[in-house]
Amino acid sequence: MKLSIGKWVLPVYTALALLILMIPIGYTFVYSFNDSLKSNITWRGFTFDKWLNVCNVQNGAVCEAFGNSIFIAVVSTIVATTLGTMIAIAMVRYRFKFRSQLSLFLFLPMATPEVVLGAGLAAQFLSVGVPKDMTTIILAHTMFSISFVVVAVKARVATLDPALEEAGRDLYGSALQVFMRITFPLLLPGILAAALLSFALSFDDFIITNFNSGNVSTFPKYIWVSAARGIPAEANVVASAVFILALVIVVTVQVSGAARAKRLAKMN
Amino acid sequence: MGIDTFAESGADLELVGIHKRFPGFTAIEDLNLTIPAGSFFALLGPSGCGKTTTLRLVAGLEAPTAGRILIGGKDVTDQKSFQRPVNTVFQSYALFPHMTVLENVAFGLRRRKMADPLDKAHEVLSLVELDHLASRRPQQLSGGQQQRVALARAIVNRPALLLLDEPLGALDLKLRRQMQLELKTIQEDVGLTFLHVTHDQEEAMTMADTIAVMNKGRIEQMGAPQELYELPRTSFVANFLGQSNLFTGPVVGTTSTSISVDISGQKITVPIDRAHRTTGEITVGVRPEKLTLHSTEPAHNPDVNVMGPGRVIDVSFSGVSTQYLVDVPGAGNLIVFAQNMTFGSDVREDDKVWVSWTIGHGFGLDDEPADAPRFSPDLDTRTIAAQHRLEGA
Numbered sequence: 001m002k003l004s005i006g007k008w009v010l011p012v013y014t015a016l017a018l019l020i021l022m023i024p025i026g027y028t029f030v031y032s033f034n035d036s037l038k039s040n041i042t043w044r045g046f047t048f049d050k051w052l053n054v055c056n057v058q059n060g061a062v063c064e065a066f067g068n069s070i071f072i073a074v075v076s077t078i079v080a081t082t083l084g085t086m087i088a089i090a091m092v093r094y095r096f097k098f099r100s101q102l103s104l105f106l107f108l109p110m111a112t113p114e115v116v117l118g119a120g121l122a123a124q125f126l127s128v129g130v131p132k133d134m135t136t137i138i139l140a141h142t143m144f145s146i147s148f149v150v151v152a153v154k155a156r157v158a159t160l161d162p163a164l165e166e167a168g169r170d171l172y173g174s175a176l177q178v179f180m181r182i183t184f185p186l187l188l189p190g191i192l193a194a195a196l197l198s199f200a201l202s203f204d205d206f207i208i209t210n211f212n213s214g215n216v217s218t219f220p221k222y223i224w225v226s227a228a229r230g231i232p233a234e235a236n237v238v239a240s241a242v243f244i245l246a247l248v249i250v251v252t253v254q255v256s257g258a259a260r261a262k263r264l265a266k267m268n
Numbered sequence: 269m270g271i272d273t274f275a276e277s278g279a280d281l282e283l284v285g286i287h288k289r290f291p292g293f294t295a296i297e298d299l300n301l302t303i304p305a306g307s308f309f310a311l312l313g314p315s316g317c318g319k320t321t322t323l324r325l326v327a328g329l330e331a332p333t334a335g336r337i338l339i340g341g342k343d344v345t346d347q348k349s350f351q352r353p354v355n356t357v358f359q360s361y362a363l364f365p366h367m368t369v370l371e372n373v374a375f376g377l378r379r380r381k382m383a384d385p386l387d388k389a390h391e392v393l394s395l396v397e398l399d400h401l402a403s404r405r406p407q408q409l410s411g412g413q414q415q416r417v418a419l420a421r422a423i424v425n426r427p428a429l430l431l432l433d434e435p436l437g438a439l440d441l442k443l444r445r446q447m448q449l450e451l452k453t454i455q456e457d458v459g460l461t462f463l464h465v466t467h468d469q470e471e472a473m474t475m476a477d478t479i480a481v482m483n484k485g486r487i488e489q490m491g492a493p494q495e496l497y498e499l500p501r502t503s504f505v506a507n508f509l510g511q512s513n514l515f516t517g518p519v520v521g522t523t524s525t526s527i528s529v530d531i532s533g534q535k536i537t538v539p540i541d542r543a544h545r546t547t548g549e550i551t552v553g554v555r556p557e558k559l560t561l562h563s564t565e566p567a568h569n570p571d572v573n574v575m576g577p578g579r580v581i582d583v584s585f586s587g588v589s590t591q592y593l594v595d596v597p598g599a600g601n602l603i604v605f606a607q608n609m610t611f612g613s614d615v616r617e618d619d620k621v622w623v624s625w626t627i628g629h630g631f632g633l634d635d636e637p638a639d640a641p642r643f644s645p646d647l648d649t650r651t652i653a654a655q656h657r658l659e660g661a
């Protein structure tokens with residue numbers, strides 16, 4: 001039989017690649033049900049205990065770290081998304097001095113290695129005498145998230161026809177009404193995407209956080225620290241829960257989107 | 269006139285000494301214009317002539333560099349766009365994509381806190397025969413339907429003045445004709461003042477009571493469509509509004525009723541009351557459909573101008589009429605439109621012909637013929653302004 005690339009090689013390769021990508025996730029999920037003792041490396045039997053008592057080990061260190069990560073991610077996302085959206089609108093709609101230089105400055109945090117960025121910030125906080133705590137983490141996360149928000153929202157603003165806002169003004173809408181009823185709803189998909197990205201970046205961040213967190217624990221930091229002496233199964237529980245939650249959100253959005261497309265197609 | 273009440277009728281629009289300069293160029297130079305209430309007024313001109321800028325100034329989307337804008341006698345120059353009793357039908361329609369057709373139409377009413385916005389929106393949607401599509405999104409409608417929604421969204425507010433920014437430009441020819449008639453009917457029904465900006469001379473002539481022809485930020489000529497067509501004042505108007513055959517030469521004879529111009533040895537006579545200038549070098553013209561072709565030299569007649577002999581260099585058939593291009597030595601190429609009253613044409617390419625027209629059909633211009641306006645750069649004022657702003661940044 002002739003070996004057809006399209007028929008055999010590509011599907012097999014794709015399946016293998018997906019399998020390799022999925023193995024760590026599957027491993028994490030399965031081992032969240034492991035009846036482990038101190039380390040979670042060997043399989044010792046199935047249990048729901050870790051899921052039910054996730055906050056009860058090590059005085060709730062896993063949950064505390066998780067809570068901190070969520071708090072930091074929420075606050076830095078709100079700040080970064082608000083500021084980033086304002087910057088994006090200004091950069092597309094207005095011509096001002098140093099506009100192109102601003103683009104470069106916004107690009108820098110994305111291009112700079114995180115180690116450099118984290119160390120630089122840490123040195124700054126030290127020399128200014130700001131103690132490292134939750135606030136410094138939030139500041140650091142907001143800083144690098146803004147760049148991503150601006151890029152994501154800018155693309156959306158660029159596709160927004162200025163005539164729509166003019167029509168809003170022409171139809172007796174004040175500046176605030178035009179923003180709230182026309183500009184904002186039309187930018188919302190871009191803003192939401194930017195916020196999601198910002199949240200994920202913040203929740204996930206280890207390097208910059210590690211430099212600027214003092215003794216505040218975040219979820220990635222907790223995993224890193226405990227990896228040295230065996231990650232507890234509770235960490236797997238949290239990781240699995242986050243993964244499942246993300247999966248549910250993605251599937252819901254996809255299904256509702258498909259349903260809407262179907263409805264629109266029917267109306268026409 | 270405030271925005272918290274519906275306009276009882278259309279209002280006069282007065283533009284007094286308007287100048288509009290963008291960085292690096294002047295869009296409008298000393299524009300004075302009065303549009304009487306209840307009229308259908310067309311601003312006609314090529315791209316970049318300042319007509320869209322004029323519209324945006326009236327809408328309050330741009331501020332004039334100098335001059336005043338008065339609506340119904342009230343100075344609105346310093347009012348913001350949303351405070352003016354004016355609505356616009358945008359070239360791109362600018363329908364809000366995230367709202368239904370009904371909500372689009374009710375938008376202005378809601379902002380002004382009018383009673384029963386949805387009932388009024390349904391009413392006006394019935395007027396444009398789209399009420400059955402009220403719950404759709406704009407992007408689910410065809411171009412013609414979107415255009416009617418844009419119109420409904422503007423007229424539901426009963427503005428004292430309705431601005432139309434080339435709203436029919438995106439429609440195909442047949443739909444455009446239909447919409448032109450509908451717009452005209454609606455304007456007569458609701459009695460509003462319409463200010464219509466267009467570069468389509470046929471559209472302007474079909475729809476408007478009065479046309480102002482704009483060129484390079486100035487009004488070249490203003491008047492009823494027929495008046496502008498039959499007696500253009502400048503070569504720009506003569507060529508932008510339809511086509512013209514223009515000849516330039518010295519005035520060689522004057523009587524109490526007419527003047528004669530020498531065009532390379534051929535004498536052309538124009539009635540004195542149809543000539544804007546009567547001495548020196550002047551440009552005279554005649555519309556192509558007023559010309560008659562002859563295969564033999566016509567007998568002398570004091571009421572008829574004759575040119576020729578010339579040679580037919582092109583014949584193009586276009587259904588109702590045939591266009592001939594005749595090369596007359598010394599006078600250039602003449603365009604002749606002939607109705608297709610019989611099957612086929614008895615004049616062919618390379619035939620020797622004479623061209624004649626009744627003296628009363630000629631006209632004398634106020635200026636020399638310039639380059640044909642159709643070759644002006646195809647940019648609108650906003651594009652030019654944006655470019656200048658970009659270069660300045």
